[in-house]
Amino acid sequence: xxxxxxQRFLMMIVTILIIATLTFFLMHAIPxxxxxxxxxxxxxIQENLEKFYKLDQPLSSQYVSYLKSIITFDFGPSIKKPNExxxxxxxxxxxxxxxxxxxxxxxxxxSGVILGTLAALRHNGVVDYLAMTFAVVGISLPxxxxxxxxxxxxxxxxxxxxxxxxxxxxxxxxxxxxxxxxPMAIIARLTRASxxxxxxxxxxxxxKAKGLKPWKIIxxxxxxxxxxxxxxxxxxxxxxxxxxxxxxxxxxAIPGMGKYFVESINNRDYPVIMxxxxxxxxxxxxxxxxxDIVYGILDPRIKLHKKEGDAS
Amino acid sequence: MxxxxxxxxxxxxxxxxxxxxxxxxxxxxxxxxxxxxxxxRLQKNKLAMIGLFxxxxxxxxxxxxxxxxxxxxxxxxxxxxxxxxxxxxxxxxDELGRDVFTRTWYGARISLFVGLMAAIIDVTIGIIYGxxxxxxxxxxxxxxxxxxxxxxxxxxxxVVILLLVVMEPSLTTIIVAxxxxxxxxxxxIVRGQVLQIKNYExxxxxxxxxxxxxxxxxxxxxxxxxxxxxxxxxxxxPSAIFSEAFLSFLGLGIQAPYASWGVMANDALPVILSGxxxxxxxxxxxxxxxxxxxxxxxxxxxxxLDPKLRG
Amino acid sequence: xxxxxxxxxxxxxNLSTKVGKKMLEVQDLHVTFKTYGGEVHAxxxxxxDLYEGETLAIVGESGCGKSVTSNAIMGLIPQxxxxxxxxxxxxxxxxxxxxxxxxxxxxxxxxxxMIFQDPMTALNPTLTVxxxxxxxxxxxxxxxxxxxxxxxxxxLNLVGIPNPEERLKQYPHQFSGGMRQRIVIAIALIxxxxxxxxxxxxxxxxxxxxxxxxxxxxxIQEKTGVSIILITHDLGVVAKIADRIAVMxxxxxxxxxxxxxxxxxxxHPYTKGLLNSVPRLDLLEEELEPIEGTPPDLxxxxxxxxxxxxxxxxxxxxxxxxxxxxxxxxSHYTDCWLQDERAKGLFSE
Numbered sequence: 018x019x020x021x022x023x024q025r026f027l028m029m030i031v032t033i034l035i036i037a038t039l040t041f042f043l044m045h046a047i048p049x050x051x052x053x054x055x056x057x058x059x060x061x062i063q064e065n066l067e068k069f070y071k072l073d074q075p076l077s078s079q080y081v082s083y084l085k086s087i088i089t090f091d092f093g094p095s096i097k098k099p100n101e102x103x104x105x106x107x108x109x110x111x112x113x114x115x116x117x118x119x120x121x122x123x124x125x126x127x128s129g130v131i132l133g134t135l136a137a138l139r140h141n142g143v144v145d146y147l148a149m150t151f152a153v154v155g156i157s158l159p160x161x162x163x164x165x166x167x168x169x170x171x172x173x174x175x176x177x178x179x180x181x182x183x184x185x186x187x188x189x190x191x192x193x194x195x196x197x198x199x200p201m202a203i204i205a206r207l208t209r210a211s212x213x214x215x216x217x218x219x220x221x222x223x224x225k226a227k228g229l230k231p232w233k234i235i236x237x238x239x240x241x242x243x244x245x246x247x248x249x250x251x252x253x254x255x256x257x258x259x260x261x262x263x264x265x266x267x268x269x270a271i272p273g274m275g276k277y278f279v280e281s282i283n284n285r286d287y288p289v290i291m292x293x294x295x296x297x298x299x300x301x302x303x304x305x306x307x308x309d310i311v312y313g314i315l316d317p318r319i320k321l322h323k324k325e326g327d328a329s
Numbered sequence: 330m331x332x333x334x335x336x337x338x339x340x341x342x343x344x345x346x347x348x349x350x351x352x353x354x355x356x357x358x359x360x361x362x363x364x365x366x367x368x369x370r371l372q373k374n375k376l377a378m379i380g381l382f383x384x385x386x387x388x389x390x391x392x393x394x395x396x397x398x399x400x401x402x403x404x405x406x407x408x409x410x411x412x413x414x415x416x417x418x419x420x421x422x423d424e425l426g427r428d429v430f431t432r433t434w435y436g437a438r439i440s441l442f443v444g445l446m447a448a449i450i451d452v453t454i455g456i457i458y459g460x461x462x463x464x465x466x467x468x469x470x471x472x473x474x475x476x477x478x479x480x481x482x483x484x485x486x487x488v489v490i491l492l493l494v495v496m497e498p499s500l501t502t503i504i505v506a507x508x509x510x511x512x513x514x515x516x517x518i519v520r521g522q523v524l525q526i527k528n529y530e531x532x533x534x535x536x537x538x539x540x541x542x543x544x545x546x547x548x549x550x551x552x553x554x555x556x557x558x559x560x561x562x563x564x565x566x567p568s569a570i571f572s573e574a575f576l577s578f579l580g581l582g583i584q585a586p587y588a589s590w591g592v593m594a595n596d597a598l599p600v601i602l603s604g605x606x607x608x609x610x611x612x613x614x615x616x617x618x619x620x621x622x623x624x625x626x627x628x629x630x631x632x633x634l635d636p637k638l639r640g
Numbered sequence: 641x642x643x644x645x646x647x648x649x650x651x652x653x654n655l656s657t658k659v660g661k662k663m664l665e666v667q668d669l670h671v672t673f674k675t676y677g678g679e680v681h682a683x684x685x686x687x688x689d690l691y692e693g694e695t696l697a698i699v700g701e702s703g704c705g706k707s708v709t710s711n712a713i714m715g716l717i718p719q720x721x722x723x724x725x726x727x728x729x730x731x732x733x734x735x736x737x738x739x740x741x742x743x744x745x746x747x748x749x750x751x752x753x754m755i756f757q758d759p760m761t762a763l764n765p766t767l768t769v770x771x772x773x774x775x776x777x778x779x780x781x782x783x784x785x786x787x788x789x790x791x792x793x794x795x796l797n798l799v800g801i802p803n804p805e806e807r808l809k810q811y812p813h814q815f816s817g818g819m820r821q822r823i824v825i826a827i828a829l830i831x832x833x834x835x836x837x838x839x840x841x842x843x844x845x846x847x848x849x850x851x852x853x854x855x856x857x858x859x860i861q862e863k864t865g866v867s868i869i870l871i872t873h874d875l876g877v878v879a880k881i882a883d884r885i886a887v888m889x890x891x892x893x894x895x896x897x898x899x900x901x902x903x904x905x906x907x908h909p910y911t912k913g914l915l916n917s918v919p920r921l922d923l924l925e926e927e928l929e930p931i932e933g934t935p936p937d938l939x940x941x942x943x944x945x946x947x948x949x950x951x952x953x954x955x956x957x958x959x960x961x962x963x964x965x966x967x968x969x970x971s972h973y974t975d976c977w978l979q980d981e982r983a984k985g986l987f988s989e
Contacts, residue, residue, distance in 0.1 A: 032482040039488070043495045153628075157620035159571050161578050162594060162613040169606070219762040226714055227776035227827070228748030231741075237775070241766050260486040264578055268598065282494060283580050294491050301484045317811040318765055342957035343982040 018313060029306045036298040037087050040291045041080055047287065066288065069093050092292030097284055103292030110274030113183055114262050117273060120193050121258050125200035130247065132201070133208025134240065140213060148205060155202030161264040164195035168268070181270040192269045196261050200254050204247055212243040241315070248312045252305040259301060367556075370633040377629020380622035387619060391437035400428030403586040414607050421607035423596065432588040433611045439589040440570045440619065443504055447569035448562045450508040455515025456558070462516070463523030474520070480513045486572065493581040500583055503576060507569050518561050522554035556634035563627035567620045574616055590616045663834060663867055664690035664713070669727035671708050671717060678939045682708040684891035685727070690835070695861065695868040697882035698893075699875065699914070701935060705891040706871045710837045712737075713869070714754050715744045731835070749776045753828040757840040759820035763812035769823055770808030777830050791830060798863070799826045799856060818849035822856065829860065836860075839871045854880050875918045879903065884971070887911045890935050890946035897972030907974045910947045945977065953978055953987050 069086065086093070092103035136148040158166075171191055172180030178190045215221065216239055224234045266275035274293065281289035371377055414421045420429035462473040492506040576582045577591025590612040597608035671683040683705040690696055698706045711717050713729055715736060729736040736747065756762040764772055773795070774788040783791075789808065796804035799822040812820055821841065828836055838857070842850040858881055861868060872878060878885055879899070886896040887910065895908040906912045913931040933950035936942050945951070948958035957977050966979035977983055 028478065028482065032479055035479065036483060036488075040491065043491060047495050153621060153624055154617075157567075157624055158617050159574055159620070161575065162609075162616060165594070165598065165609055165613070169609075219756045219758060220764040222716060223754070223756055223762050223824070223827070224764070225716055226748055226754040227779070228745040228750060229775060229779050230745070233775075233779070237767070238764050242764065256484050256486070259484075260575070264575065267579075279579055282490070285494070287494070290491070290494050294487050297487055298484050301487075302482060305482060316766060318813045338957060338961050340982055342960060343955055343977070343980065343986065345953070345955055345986060 021313060022310060025306055025309050029302050032302050033087075033295075033299050034084075036302075037084060037295055038080075040295050041083050044287060044291050045076070066094060066096065069288075087295060092296050093288045095281075095286055095289045097281075097286040097289075101289075103289055103296065106277045106289065106293070107274060107296060110272065110277050113271060114266065114273035114275055117183070117189070117192060117196065117262055117265070117271065118255075118258055120189060121197045121200070121261075122255070124193055124197040125204055125254070125258075126247075128197075129201040129204025130208050130240075130244070132205040133210075134212055134235070134243075136205065136209040137212035137216065137243075138235070145209075149209070152202040152205045152209075155198045156206070158198065160195050160199055160261045161268060163198055164192070164265055164268045167191050167195050183269070183271040183273070192265050192271060195268075196258060196265045199261070200258060203250070203254070207247055207250060208243060211246045212239060215239050215243045218242075245312070245316055248308065248315060251308045252301075255304050255308075256301050259297060367630075367633045371629050374629040374632065376625045377633075380624075380626035380629070383618065383622045384626065387437055387622075388441060391434055391441055394434035395431055395438065398428065398431040398434070400431045403427070413605075420611045421605070423593075423608055424600075427586075427588075429593070429607060429611055432593060433590070433615055436588045436590040436593060436612060437615060437619075439500065439583060439587070440573060440616070443500065443507070443573045443589075444566035444570040444623075446504045447507045447511060448565040450504070451512045451515045451565050452558060452562055454508070454512035456519050458512065459516035459519025459521075460523055463520035464527060466524075470520075477513055477516060477520075480510060481517070483510060485510045486575070489572065489576065490579070490581060493576060498581055498584055503573055503582060507572055511565065511569070515558070515561055515565070518557050519554055522557055526553050560627055560631045560634060563623055563630055567623035567627075570616070570619060570623075661692045662689050663692050663732065665728075665730040666709070666713065667728045667730070669709065669712060669729065670725045671705070671712050672723050672725045674721040674723075680938050681941050682722075682891055682938060683712065684938075684941060686888070686891075686893050688886055688893060688896060690867055690869065692834075692867055693861065693865045694883045695857075695870060695881055696884045696886060697870045697872060697878040697899075698886045698888055699872055699878055700888035701873060703935060703938075704888045705938075706888050707839055708891075709888070710754070710839055710869060710871050714752060714837055715739075715748055716754075746780070749833070750780045750831045751833055752835045752837065753831065753833040755821075755824055755828050755836065755838040755841045758844040759817055759824050760844065762824050763820055765812055768809055768811055769815070772812075773808070773823070773827055773830055776827065780831055792826075795826045795830050796823075798829070798860070799823070801826070817845055818852060821845060821849070821853055825853075825856065825860070829864070829866075832864065833866060835867045835869065837869045837871070840873070841870070842877055843872070843874065850877070857881055875915065887914065890941065891938060892946065892975065894947065894976070895972075895974040897969070897974075901969065901972040905968075905972070907968060907972075907979065908947075908976045909951045909953050909978070911974075945975075955983060955986065 069091075074082075090104075092107070095101040095103070095106075132148045132152070136145040139145050168180045168191060171177050179188050180191070182188055183192075221234060221238055224238045229238075262273060262275035263279050264275075265271070266273045267279045270276070277289070278293050278297075280286075281293065371381075410422065410424055414429075420433055422428055423432070458473065458477075462470045462477075488510050489506040492509065493502060496502040496506070573582060573589060574591030574594065577589050578595045580595070582591050583589045593612040594609055594616070597605070597612070600608060666686055666688050669683055669686040670681070673680045673682055686705070686709055688696070698709065700706050708717070708722075712724055713731075713736065717724060724737050727737070731747065731752065734747075736744065739747070763769070770789060770792055773792040774785070777783065777788050777791060778785070792808055793804040796807060801807055801819060801822055807815075812823070815823065821844075825841075841857075842853050845853060854877060857868060857870075860866065868881075870877070870882060882899050884896065884898055885902040886893045887902070887908065888894070889910050895902065895906070895911045897905075902911060903915065906915055910931070917930050931950060936946050936949065942948065942959070943962075944960050945954075945958040945963050948954045951958065955977060957980075961977075963975045963977045963979075965973050965975050967973050968979075978987075
């Protein structure tokens with residue numbers, strides 16, 4: 018297990034390094050790059066840029082000092098807003114985006130697992146049919162379309178929930194709904210498929226033959242094993258929820274990091290785009306690493322890895 | 330073992346049965362080839378067939394309708410801004426008076442083109458990379474898989490955004506950006522399949538007859554890996570369509586005056602609450618139905634092509 | 641599959657007298673499954689008894705309904721699509737087919753328990769062996785965790801697993817196939833059942849491990865007096881540990897008798913065919929004869945004898961009417977028209 022964690026940790030470092038490097042060189046590859054020293058913007062900004070990117074030095078030492086700043090968690094300045102840095106955007110926007118993301122994951126996982134399990138237990142029944150129809154529709158509806166739909170219906174026509182911003186739990190309902198439906202549908206389908214497979218396993222039959230109570234069989238024997246594939250997609254799920262926050266925050270005018278990121282894309286604030294991308298990537302890669310470790314804890318077979326063996 | 334005889338047992342029945350009549354085993358089920366069998370199974374799946382026919386219709390209509398339509402895709406008609414659907418403009422018009430119907434079908438072209446190109450490029454790279462990695466095995470495989478592992482760890486859409494920010498946005502750059510990271514999943518699947526199948530006895534048999542590497546790959550490995558590859562393709566297409574719409578929605582997609590579904594949805598966003606529902610509704614509906622069609626077709630193909638479930 | 645069939649006359653004599661009280665009565669059991677293709681009649685009227693302390697082997701080709709029969713006794717027929725459409729299963733005077741799910745659970749794992757074919761899949765990979773051993777015990781008997789663990793160690797000792805204290809904390813993947821099957825057996829035995837149903841318990845194991853597991857069965861039976869129903873297609877296994885043998889074909893028992901009677905005096909052509917298709921060291925001069933053809937389609941079971949189409953001695957009557965049961969001795973019965981007076985002399989053997 019320790020060896021596995023170290024291996025995964027090294028992979029994580031390599032991945033972050035690649036993204037940082039890619040970002041750095043792409044930044045320099047932009048025609049008319051903001052880093053070309055005589056691009057006139059505002060002198061204060063120019064000064065910031067030169068200070069951060071060490072523009073007076075050769076490329077190699079620029080690269081080294083850039084990596085150093087990444088390690089010290091400094092993602093650079095903005096070229097559109099003189100007093101802003103990526104760090105200041107992160108400290109303002111990230112908590113809100115994180116809240117949105119976490120609520121979404123909780124909703125998606127809990128309801129997806131419940132839905133998928135019910136569908137599997139009522140295989141080919143009405144519940145199964147309804148749940149899976151819902152799931153296919155949910156997967157087919159891109160979140161930005163769903164977002165506009167729910168605004169139109171629940172905020173516009175019905176007026177049940179506020180249509181924008183992020184202030185109270187009521188404000189959280191529509192964005193979460195729009196963002197969570199897709200992941201929930203995917204989790205529901207995956208849970209159902211893996212639950213159906215697990216339910217045909219001999220160990221389930223054996224648990225029944227032991228005379229255990231049905232709910233105990235489902236929770237202790239079936240669900241835990243059925244959750245394995247769900248845990249493995251949590252990484253991709255996180256990534257898609259994270260990118261989903263870009264559009265959701267844009268549509269609902271939520272002052273999170275995603276909104277700033279989209280703004281920076283739209284007004285081509287390159288340093289912010291780059292800095293934010295590196296931050297987002299680092300966040301995702303670290304989460305992926307954590308998911309892998311959780312998987313290792315949940316599935317005892319991972320620990321094995323050649324060693325240990327058996328007695329007979 | 331208890332038997333209630335309804336029939337009287339006649340004495341004359343006690344004589345040896347004539348041999349040869351019933352001994353001939355009739356073949357109950359005509360033995361179908363893998364693909365014919367898969368096709369038969371797919372046809373039974375009504376939803377998947379509806380999806381397939383819708384996609385064929387979508388493809389044909391996407392080519393023909395923008396050609397035949399009296400309205401042009403880019404032509405503005407300012408007096409007719411934001412008109413609701415009518416006999417003249419079936420899906421209404423947008424803020425520049427452009428016909429939403431024509432633009433929606435033009436958007437279908439873009440979306441399908443992006444989706445199919447991305448899938449074809451992914452498959453090509455994926456088969457070559459995954460095939461070599463799986464077939465060669467050993468150190469080659471180890472190195473190639475390490476590379477894949479690292480690429481797989483990269484946040485796909487973020488890299489795409491980064492590339493699109495740097496490159497001039499166009500249809501080509503979108504496809505390039507989507508495929509630069511997109512082939513990795515396909516390569517993993519192909520490798521897994523090849524690894525599994527290359528140890529099967531029929532491959533060993535081919536080898537023992539002296540078949541060369543390329544012949545083994547062509548004759549044995551490819552046909553047997555096609556199932557999962559096709560399924561993966563039907564999932565790649567909608568995900569590329571989604572990505573294109575998503576990127577367009579972020580302002581990184583195809584540029585004005587041309588239309589894609591994502592661009593149209595993005596343009597319609599400011600008027601969503603004001604009542605011009607058609608501008609969002611039609612592109613949104615088309616995205617949703619197309620994604621739905623690909624998803625149900627993909628599900629159907631998965632069931633139809635999975636040899637484990639044959640019977 | 642090369643199995644050695646050995647007879648020990650004296651042992652057989654002893655076994656035939658070891659029979660105790662009747663503990664299980666299966667009467668005219670019918671099980672059907674609804675599928676897309678129609679209704680499958682998997683078990684079509686199975687009747688047999690089981691006595692205390694005996695081992696009954698149910699043999700037959702795959703798909704003949706032997707596993708379905710055992711699942712029916714165990715209450716493990718998935719409903720739907722499965723259904724016990726007719727028949728009764730009396731266990732200690734109670735009809736198991738009439739019990740509700742709660743009452744059935746008090747029998748499952750306590751009085752009757754089951755061993756599955758593949759020890760690689762029968763154990764839950766995410767729970768420790770200890771947890772899987774004790775959860776049945778703790779469900780049925782109100783005992784503390786410590787006591788349950790003590791009992792688990794005891795039972796692991798019985799099935800021959802070294803260092804049981806440490807092994808309890810390990811996961812199934814840390815054991816070899818043979819060891820896992822011992823654990824599966826331990827789980828089945830932990831509540832001290834009266835009846836053990838073993839569904840192909842050695843099929844998935846290496847030949848050397850098979851022998852060990854069979855010896856373990858004999859040892860356990862000696863120590864605990866448990867009755868065993870052994871489902872198998874391997875006549876070598878049967879020869880080793882069965883007291884009585886029931887031969888199933890197409891959802892019916894077509895011949896049943898003491899081991900000696902079935903091996904020395906098989907009467908049903910299918911039983912003979914089955915015995916002739918097994919390599920035997922004691923009958924070197926005989927050639928192996930596979931049984932031609934395949935079992936009938938159980939979607940539409942034949943009107944007459946199900947084996948008629950493959951039977952070298954088939955008569956016209958076999959196609960029209962199902963044969964009645966003929967009692968050859970008090971323990972040996974068969975369902976075959978060849979036993980009818982009118983069939984005598986038709987075939988010279």
